[in-house]
Amino acid sequence: MVQMKNSLVIALFLFAFQLASAQQKTTANGRNIAITLTPFKNTKVYLGSYYGKSKIIADSAWLDDKSKGVFKGNTKLTGGIYFVVSPQYTIQFELLIGNQQHFSIVADSSKKENAVITGSPDNDLFKTYSAFTVEKGKKLTQLNQQLTQVKTAADSASIKSQIIKYNKELQVYREQLIRQHPNSLLAALLDAMKRPDLPPIHVVKGKPDSLSAYLYVKDHFWDDVLFNDDRLLHTPFFEPKLDDYLKYYVSPEPDSLIKEVKYILLSARTGKEMYPYLLTKFTNKYLNPEYMGQDKVFLYLFENFYAKGDTTILNTASKKMIFERAYSMMANQIGVQASPLNLTDTSGKTVSLYSLKGPFTFVVFWDPTCGHCKEELPKVDSIYKAKWKALGIKLYSVNVNEKMMNELKQFVKEKNFSSDWIYTYQTKEARDAEIAAGQPNYRQLYDVFKTPTMYLLDAEKHIIAKQLSLEQFDDLITVKSKAKTTAN
Numbered sequence: 001m002v003q004m005k006n007s008l009v010i011a012l013f014l015f016a017f018q019l020a021s022a023q024q025k026t027t028a029n030g031r032n033i034a035i036t037l038t039p040f041k042n043t044k045v046y047l048g049s050y051y052g053k054s055k056i057i058a059d060s061a062w063l064d065d066k067s068k069g070v071f072k073g074n075t076k077l078t079g080g081i082y083f084v085v086s087p088q089y090t091i092q093f094e095l096l097i098g099n100q101q102h103f104s105i106v107a108d109s110s111k112k113e114n115a116v117i118t119g120s121p122d123n124d125l126f127k128t129y130s131a132f133t134v135e136k137g138k139k140l141t142q143l144n145q146q147l148t149q150v151k152t153a154a155d156s157a158s159i160k161s162q163i164i165k166y167n168k169e170l171q172v173y174r175e176q177l178i179r180q181h182p183n184s185l186l187a188a189l190l191d192a193m194k195r196p197d198l199p200p201i202h203v204v205k206g207k208p209d210s211l212s213a214y215l216y217v218k219d220h221f222w223d224d225v226l227f228n229d230d231r232l233l234h235t236p237f238f239e240p241k242l243d244d245y246l247k248y249y250v251s252p253e254p255d256s257l258i259k260e261v262k263y264i265l266l267s268a269r270t271g272k273e274m275y276p277y278l279l280t281k282f283t284n285k286y287l288n289p290e291y292m293g294q295d296k297v298f299l300y301l302f303e304n305f306y307a308k309g310d311t312t313i314l315n316t317a318s319k320k321m322i323f324e325r326a327y328s329m330m331a332n333q334i335g336v337q338a339s340p341l342n343l344t345d346t347s348g349k350t351v352s353l354y355s356l357k358g359p360f361t362f363v364v365f366w367d368p369t370c371g372h373c374k375e376e377l378p379k380v381d382s383i384y385k386a387k388w389k390a391l392g393i394k395l396y397s398v399n400v401n402e403k404m405m406n407e408l409k410q411f412v413k414e415k416n417f418s419s420d421w422i423y424t425y426q427t428k429e430a431r432d433a434e435i436a437a438g439q440p441n442y443r444q445l446y447d448v449f450k451t452p453t454m455y456l457l458d459a460e461k462h463i464i465a466k467q468l469s470l471e472q473f474d475d476l477i478t479v480k481s482k483a484k485t486t487a488n
Helices: 121-147 153-180 185-193 210-220 230-234 238-248 254-267 274-287 295-306 316-330 371-391 402-414 428-436 470-487
Strands: 025-038 043-051 054-063 068-076 080-085 091-097 102-108 116-118 342-345 350-352 360-366 394-399 422-425 453-458 463-466
Touching: 025 043, 025 054, 043 230, 080 185, 080 230, 091 102, 091 121, 091 185, 116 121, 121 153, 121 185, 153 185, 185 230, 185 238, 230 238, 230 274, 238 254, 254 274, 254 295, 274 295, 295 316, 360 371, 360 470, 371 394, 371 470, 394 402, 402 422, 453 470, 463 470
Parallel strands: 025 102, 360 394, 394 422
Antiparallel strands: 025 068, 043 054, 043 080, 054 068, 080 091, 102 116, 342 350, 342 422, 360 453, 453 463
């Protein structure tokens, strides 16, 4: 398969699995889709497909001097919503590709809406459905425009009632189509598009019970959807629906996410395209999560899928990175005790992280030549002087660029850092001894793959925060300090 250019470029995935191999569904007939697309001659045109949130090129055809060509192959394409693409990589029109993949297309790029598809029951049904929805859609657009211009409550109420009416007609039409053509591709797509209507909110003891309505929608969000149906991946609506579900209907707490991710992946297991795509998606999402602590989901994926053999979708570099990051994250999960650090300070003495006594210890791994570090470290020092010092917080920094200790000294001198900072680094001798003993280094133990990397530890050196902004660290310290004061 060829990646589309410009606006149709497929998103770069972490994993280099081959989509084409997933589509090798050998059949006696394969695919043979004849196309006439005027005015293009003696050039290539393309058959594109949605693929999650992206678009890809699935096939190509050479048009002769009569604008005729054929999309053909010994295998069938995965069903879904496809589109014809011009030599300039602009989308001409959409079509459905189902199980019947021997049909013809006649179209003119100047009259895209008049494309004629012959011999495809899926597209016959799609054409009828599209005509109905376009008609209702135009009326709804007009009504919504009128709604912004009305001057009386009565007019507004009248227009809203018409909008409800047309939306109801669309819903009824879709439900009838699904009942009348239950085995059609369009029915499967419409089922996947559906979102549960919010039920009436009941009043319990004089208060609206919004929780029951929320739970109803959550419980019915995936009705009639099969996660192993590869065709859903070739639509523009499946992945946005999945993202909305995780964002609005699943608690961001890691254990809740793990429960949902586990169910979805196990349900998708037999999907040749869907399963590797979803495993990739969840890995990318929780490898560098939006919220602190969600990297626990990534570890769940590693321990229950990758570590158990699901590595065929990984290229060598990706496999190495996944395993290394997983082993790093295992040592620094929220709530666990931080790994010991016994590093050399600027005077040549060994300073143990665990020798620092205070209600909190702020640990930062940085590089004095790193631009972002040069911005963040003075902010840390400033907030330490203004607030944290009075709270008894200890500062332990690790220079990950050991050869630049002179640059570190110069930088902190220029910025007039507090004398309370402890600046450490790992000597070559210590690193060599560590390697000889087969021990993990601090980069692995603290998952230091970027700078600055910052941690907040409690009095017993348990990790209570990481991957936060400096403002978030400060807010957390404020909250926990107040809680300790109240408890005492």
